[in-house]
Amino acid sequence: AAAVALPLERVVSAKSASRIASSKLPRPYTLPFKVPPVIKPVRSDATTDYYHIAQRTGVAEILPGVKTPVFGYEGISPGPTIRATRGREVVLRMTNELPARHPRWGYEAWTSCHLHGSASLPQYDGYASDITRPGQVKTYRYPNTQDARTLWYHDHGVHHTAENAYMGLAAQYHLVDPLEQSLPIPKGDYEAPLILTDKIFNSNGEFIYDDNGHSGLYGDVILVNGVPWPLMKVEQRKYRFRVLNASLARGFRLQLSTRDPMTVIGTDGGLMVRPQTTAQLRLGMAERYEIVIDFAKYKPGQRVELRNLGVKNSVDYDNTGKIMAFEVTGPAKSLADNAVSDPDGLLNPQAPAMDLAPAMAVQKRKLEVERKNGQWVISGTTWADVVKSDYRKVVAKPKLDTVEQWEIVNKSGGWFHPVHIHLVDFKIIERNGKAPFNYELGPKDVVYVGENETVKVLARFGPHKGRYMIHCHNLPHEDHDMMTQFEVVGDSEGEGDDPITSAPP
Ligand code: C2O
Ligand code: CU
The missing domain is CATH 2.60.40.420 (Cupredoxins -  blue copper proteins)
Incomplete structure (x- = not known):
């Protein structure tokens, strides 16, 4: 995974006058x-x-x-x-x-x-x-x-x-x-969410919202489960983390300070067929990875940091390359469920979408994500176009329970777009003409489409008919107005029922 491209991050515009003093920010890992x-x-x-x-x-x-x-x-x-x-x-x-x-x-x-x-x-x-x-x-x-x-x-x-x-x-x-x-994978006390967000604070302690002209908000304070750069005490054993990037626009590239491998056991749609190990992992907004980290080999008192690589920021107290740290206390109180898979190395042989193959696709489509005439668009359209059509306009009408192959092309050079398709789990089959990253080999509902990247995904459209959104999960992009919809239709159907909406203009 060495050739992972960095998520490009615009430098935070300096509204430093109203920013909180850096002395009010906690030191990481305290x-x-x-x-x-x-x-x-x-x-x-x-x-x-x-x-x-x-x-x-x-x-x-x-x-x-x-x-x-x-x-x-x-x-x-x-x-x-x-x-x-x-x-x-x-x-x-x-x-x-x-x-x-x-x-x-x-x-x-x-x-x-x-x-x-x-x-x-x-x-x-x-x-x-x-x-x-x-x-x-x-x-x-x-x-x-x-x-x-x-x-x-x-x-x-x-x-x-x-x-x-x-x-x-x-x-x-x-x-x-x-x-x-x-499965004998970590549970209970040995399982925890890691919800990553980033914030900017003003001198009154309120959040500053600055999305740099709808391109993205990059906070200088990294929170895990709402706490800035926390320190977690861990025992000498395996832990399972449900990692979620809940930031608006910041991508993360995770790496341990020891550079030891992490074991990925789950993706957006749940457990993978078998675990995958990686020393680095690129995490776009809304992506979830379940990761097992083994602290058994570290000494009591040792600190292992979870870092974010390749970050650029303009503020002097920049700690956005840090996420959190683990401090090893001592021997495990329990070694129950201290594995990364079952004894055959398997997790979920029937993981959703992972049985799909290109030959099963009855339809191929292409979606282009880009910036055009000052707007973020998907294949030339925006949510405003959907609203204008009285919520009828769709970019695709897959038939219920059929498999389609969608190619998503990022034509906006300087930006990455995590593309989310509602309703379905999909399988990433190709990234820039090559195999996807090993940690992406599980059921997904968001795909990181990096600068100038092209990905191909397969999905079975169901289990329901109806109109569902597809959008960029950079939320300032989504709001302005990088979102459209598709409609899952029955065999002979053209138009479906109107979606329920109490829409403002
Ligand atoms: Cu996480 Cu349409 O959203
Ligand atoms: Cu986007």
């Missing part, structure tokens, strides 16, 4: 590692777990002694983790209790909740224009029929996804199943 709480259902019956979550403002102490207003699910950021079991439905009553307008930035705080990684019915998919205004409620149903995986729920409200997510509306959602539970 604050303790934290994990978001797991939320309990308000009730459960034979088939379903019911949750109530309110989107509301909260005050977080992210920098020691500094109060920062956030938007959070249940007022916290990251929000509470939902733990779901395959085969049991989740019904989620989501209330928008945010102020009518963002107190600083003035936009109307409408939201739309998307469970990223779920094959939801169209009306529960968090369609960007299906907004819930402050004071309104929407109940979502999640089928949880897919393989075990790390999903996340985050805001998708049209044109304000970036601000809402940046303010804190993002959280993990873990789907577990009997196969994953039976």
Whole structure:
């Protein structure tokens, strides 16, 4: 993986006058590692777990002694983790209790909740224009029929996804199943989310939103689960991390300070067929990787850093090359589930989408992502075009349960675009005419399309008909307006039902 291209990052424009003094920022690896709480259902019956979550403002102490207003699910950021079991439905009553307008930035705080990684019915998919205004409620149903995986729920409200997510509306959602539970891979105390974000603070402790003319926001403070550069104590054994890049625009390239290999066991759509090892891993926005790190060989007291390679930033207190550190305490209290696969080296032989082959594709399509006439576009179109068509315009109409091959071409030289296709898991079959990176050999729903890169993916379109979004997961790009949609249709169908929307213009 040595030839990985760096994610290009524009230098942060110096609004330094209003930035918080660097002396107020904690030194890396001084604050303790934290994990978001797991939320309990308000009730459960034979088939379903019911949750109530309110989107509301909260005050977080992210920098020691500094109060920062956030938007959070249940007022916290990251929000509470939902733990779901395959085969049991989740019904989620989501209330928008945010102020009518963002107190600083003035936009109307409408939201739309998307469970990223779920094959939801169209009306529960968090369609960007299906907004819930402050004071309104929407109940979502999640089928949880897919393989075990790390999903996340985050805001998708049209044109304000970036601000809402940046303010804190993002959280993990873990789907577990009997196969994953039976494998001897780390669990319980030896499993943790790592939700990576980056922020800029002003001298009052508020977040600064500066997306550099809708190209990207690059914060100088790196948070893991809401804590700047935390320190995690670990025992001498294996740990499993559910890594999620929840930043708006910052790509990461992960490497341990020891340069030891990490073992990747899962991708966006869950466990891989077999684990893969890599010393470096490129992580675009919204991508999830489950990574096992083995601390057995390190000495008590030893520190191992998780670093971000190849970062450029203009501010003098730049620590964006650091993410977090692990400090080894001593021997493991338990060595249960201290493996990276089953004894045959396998994880999930039936991993979703991994059985697909190019010969199965009944249709080939090409999508071009680029900047054109001052706009971010997908094959020449934007979400504004979709809105103008009364939500009918689509870039593709795959037939239900058929396999298609999509080629995604990044024609915008200086930018990478993590492209997310809703509804499906896909298999990356080619990257720039070559094999994909070994750590990408698992079910995916976001693909990192680097500068001038071309990737080919295969997906089976289903299990539902309907219109679903496809967009860049650089959220300022998505909001302006790098998003379009496709429609999964029946055999003889032309137009489908109108998607549910309460769209603002
Ligand atoms: Cu993670 Cu359409 O989103
Ligand atoms: Cu983009």
